Amino acid sequence: MSTIGVGKEILSQCNKCKLILAHIIVTMKDATDPDKVMCKTCKGTHSYKDPSAKKKKATIEKVIKNHKVAGGKKITQSVAEIWTQALNSSQAPAVAYSIRTNYKKGDVIAHPNFGDGIVERLIDSNKIEVLFKDEYKTLLHNK
Numbered sequence: 001m002s003t004i005g006v007g008k009e010i011l012s013q014c015n016k017c018k019l020i021l022a023h024i025i026v027t028m029k030d031a032t033d034p035d036k037v038m039c040k041t042c043k044g045t046h047s048y049k050d051p052s053a054k055k056k057k058a059t060i061e062k063v064i065k066n067h068k069v070a071g072g073k074k075i076t077q078s079v080a081e082i083w084t085q086a087l088n089s090s091q092a093p094a095v096a097y098s099i100r101t102n103y104k105k106g107d108v109i110a111h112p113n114f115g116d117g118i119v120e121r122l123i124d125s126n127k128i129e130v131l132f133k134d135e136y137k138t139l140l141h142n143k
């Protein structure tokens with residue numbers, strides 16, 4: 001026996017109330033999916049919005065796909081995980097970032113805005129790619 005149908009109550013996100021509220025199903029798309037629902041609070045009719053859909057999206061972590069590690073193995077890790085591992089394995093002390101310093105791969109820098117970062121790659125003689133806690137950034141150096 002299906003519990004979903006026209007006239008039945010269902011929880012849906014309400015655009016007007018900005019809340020997940022009890023709605024009455026007005027029309028059905030098919031046997032299992034509501035189409036239009038009416039909010040019991042504001043009496044507005046709108047398309048059904050699955051209240052769990054929004055929640056799922058918010059919990060998806062920032063992930064770098066196919067990040068290459070030593071040996072050419074491809075792995076999936078969040079930037080924060082890579083950053084933590086890189087800083088833990090580095091022996092170099094963090095040095096205050098300066099645009100005039102000539103950096104090399106593996107140097108640890110302390111940036112006034114972005115915090116501690118580790119030099120991942122030399123892009124060219126004046127640009128470095130630095131891994132910070134939340135993201136990779138391109139910084140100038142050797143100016």
Ligand SMILES: [Zn+2]
Pocket residue numbers: 014015016017018021039040041042043044
């Ligand atoms: Zn409403």
